[in-house]
Amino acid sequence: MKRILIVGGGTGGTILANNLARRLRHEMDAARVSVTVLSASPRHMYQPGLLYVAFGKMAVSDLYVDQETLLDPSIHFHVDPVETFDLDHNEVKAKSGKTYGYDYLAICTGSRPTLNAVPGLMENAHHVYTEEAALKTAEALRTFEGGRVAIVTGVPHKCPMVPLELTFMMYDYFKDRELLDKVSFKYTYPIGRVHSLENVAKWAAPEFDRMGVSYETLFNAKEVDGAQRRIHSEEGSVVEYDLLIAVPPHKGMEVIEQNKLGPSGWIPTNRATLGMEGRDNVFVLGDTTNLPISKAGSTAHYEAEVLGENLARLATDGRPMRSYEGKVFCFIEAGKDRATYASFDYKNPPRPQPPTRAIHWFKLAYNRLYWNSVRGLL
Amino acid sequence: MSEAKIVDARGSFCPGPLMELIAAMRAASVGEELEVLSTDRGSAEDIPEWIKKVGHTLISSSEEAGVYRLRVRKAK
Ligand SMILES: Cc1cc2nc3c(=O)[nH]c(=O)nc-3n(C[C@H](O)[C@H](O)[C@H](O)COP(=O)(O)OP(=O)(O)OC[C@H]3O[C@@H](n4cnc5c(N)ncnc54)[C@H](O)[C@@H]3O)c2cc1C
Numbered sequence: 001m002k003r004i005l006i007v008g009g010g011t012g013g014t015i016l017a018n019n020l021a022r023r024l025r026h027e028m029d030a031a032r033v034s035v036t037v038l039s040a041s042p043r044h045m046y047q048p049g050l051l052y053v054a055f056g057k058m059a060v061s062d063l064y065v066d067q068e069t070l071l072d073p074s075i076h077f078h079v080d081p082v083e084t085f086d087l088d089h090n091e092v093k094a095k096s097g098k099t100y101g102y103d104y105l106a107i108c109t110g111s112r113p114t115l116n117a118v119p120g121l122m123e124n125a126h127h128v129y130t131e132e133a134a135l136k137t138a139e140a141l142r143t144f145e146g147g148r149v150a151i152v153t154g155v156p157h158k159c160p161m162v163p164l165e166l167t168f169m170m171y172d173y174f175k176d177r178e179l180l181d182k183v184s185f186k187y188t189y190p191i192g193r194v195h196s197l198e199n200v201a202k203w204a205a206p207e208f209d210r211m212g213v214s215y216e217t218l219f220n221a222k223e224v225d226g227a228q229r230r231i232h233s234e235e236g237s238v239v240e241y242d243l244l245i246a247v248p249p250h251k252g253m254e255v256i257e258q259n260k261l262g263p264s265g266w267i268p269t270n271r272a273t274l275g276m277e278g279r280d281n282v283f284v285l286g287d288t289t290n291l292p293i294s295k296a297g298s299t300a301h302y303e304a305e306v307l308g309e310n311l312a313r314l315a316t317d318g319r320p321m322r323s324y325e326g327k328v329f330c331f332i333e334a335g336k337d338r339a340t341y342a343s344f345d346y347k348n349p350p351r352p353q354p355p356t357r358a359i360h361w362f363k364l365a366y367n368r369l370y371w372n373s374v375r376g377l378l
Numbered sequence: 379m380s381e382a383k384i385v386d387a388r389g390s391f392c393p394g395p396l397m398e399l400i401a402a403m404r405a406a407s408v409g410e411e412l413e414v415l416s417t418d419r420g421s422a423e424d425i426p427e428w429i430k431k432v433g434h435t436l437i438s439s440s441e442e443a444g445v446y447r448l449r450v451r452k453a454k
Contacts, residue, residue: 155393191393192424218424218431220400234400235432292391 002033002315005102007082007092009039009067011047011374012108012286012300018376019308021072024315028074033315036102037071038094040081040109044070046370048297050128051162051333054137055169058367063131070374082109085259087282104281104311107267108304109256111158111287111295113248118154120224125152125246128162140243141173146182147242152221152231154249155190158287160294161342163187163247164195164204165333170245171211172336185212186239188219188231200332200342203352207334221246250295252288266290271346272323274307283307293346294328301373302327331363339363382411382449387421395421396428399450403434406452411437413449422446 004020006013017037027033044067052058071077080094091101113129115122126137149170153163167187174183187194187208193201194208194215208215220234224244231239251257252265261267261276268277269289276282285307286300293299303324310320326346333339334355341359342350372378385402387395395416402412416422422441425448429436437449 155397191396191420192427196393198420218428220397234404235428292394 001031002027002103003101004033004035004104004106004311004315005092005100006035006037006106006108008108008110008286008288009037009041009044009071009077010108010110010286010300011297012110012304013037013039013106014044014067014070014374015301015304015376016106016108016285016308016311017075018070018072018374019304020312020315021074022376023308023312025074027316034076035074036076036078036100038078038080038082038092038100039067040079042067042079044374045131046367048159048370049367050131050134051165051169052367053131053134054128054141054166055173055336056138056142060131060135062367065371070371072376082255085255085261087261087279090281102281104283104314106283106285106307106311107256107261107276107288108284108286108300109253109288111156111250111252111265112254113157114251115246115248117249118221118224120226121152121221121246121248124224124226124229125244125248127246127248128166129158129248137245141170144174144179144183144243146179147184148240149183149185149243149245150231150239150241151185151187151245151247152219152239153189153247154221155196156295157247157250158295159330160196160200160296161330161332163189164200166245166247167213168207168211168335169333171213176336185214186241187213187215188221188233188239189215189217190220192217197342197344197350199350200352203340250287256288262288262290271326273310273320274303274324283311291326293326294330296328296330297370298329299327302329331359331366333360333363382413385412385414387414387416387418388445389417391418392420392424394418396424399425399428403432403450403452408452408454411449411451413447416446416448417444419446422448425450 049063084093128134195201256265269284285303287295306324338355339360340355344350435451
């Protein structure tokens, strides 16, 4: 029997598992192939919802579904986080002490914010990267009575659009609260333009100008002085704030670093086959790859579809046929009721169009449709 | 010419090379020279801009067979 083991039950792992279950139904029924998912949590979080929680537009209870209910019944699912990867012997050891062997391994353990990368960030900044932080941000936005709002971004981070979306959404939020005349915005970004995707930067900068949002590029936070409410940058400049909103720099999971699978938890991955560099039967998808593309759910989704097809072929003695071409699709909320999107791949850059209400409503619908999407029903 | 510490960021894409240079600069001492190698054009444009903003000194920059080399001295 060919054993496919998927480590990580988030967006990438769930889509991959269901995709395999659909393609390999007969082989799995006949016990010629097995698919097992190991995850760190019995619940699956819809992470993009955290942004809406921060603006009081989604409840925390809307973010979670039991992981078991998202997986095809033919898939073996265990909440048993992996602690040791023994790639030379085709097995992993999990927290329970149990060892799981495999013929093919897919690693999709995601990424995590590292607020401690910048001294003072943890204590003084609000962010939306955990449930607790999103709720605190909601409270801070709700009770803000005006002053200087600073937006500080570290790279790499999950979802490339979050710095822009937070800024646009705060603008409309404070407008609705009739606070705009008491609020100033300072948006900062680590590289020489306001967004890592050039065309997105070209679209966003004039939007900022129109809204009166000032921005400073080539700004890498070095330290936050909470007492003085100042952010000092590596470049020597200082931004003062009353409300500090951060998009913290991310790393891959600690278990990836500890097992020396990749520096900072990013696993060296072939951009076309999604194979882990130097291994024939190990594949990587989602945030934990070292690929120079967005760490986004849609990236994990498109990668899982390619990998599902290739792994199904490998498990049935065929050869992988499909290449991942770098496809990513991201909505961009441009305020409270307008949105646009960026769709791109390795060869074709995004060309964001003027935001519309229709795209915003489509995004809100997707927030609900996500569960059917990971089940493989969309 | 004195030895420069090499920051090899080849194969890394924007903003990777700039981030690696920033980290290496943090660890370097004033007066020390670093040489960044990068295959990313965007970064080759960003890095001199960053050096100017911070006030370090760009000593040389060149491109050969798709590899950009930027040599910089830590000024403060
Ligand atoms: C605020 C916010 C907004 C976002 N907005 C968008 C958006 O608009 N569009 C978009 O496309 N993306 C967005 N994203 C990004 C998206 O959520 C992630 O990129 C996506 O979830 C990555 O999928 P993944 O499978 O790599 O990792 P995840 O979905 O994070 O899953 C990782 C899984 O690994 C498990 N795991 C961890 N450690 C172990 C271990 N040791 N052993 C076994 N399992 C383990 C975890 O329990 C989890 O199930 C957003 C994210 C955030 C936080």
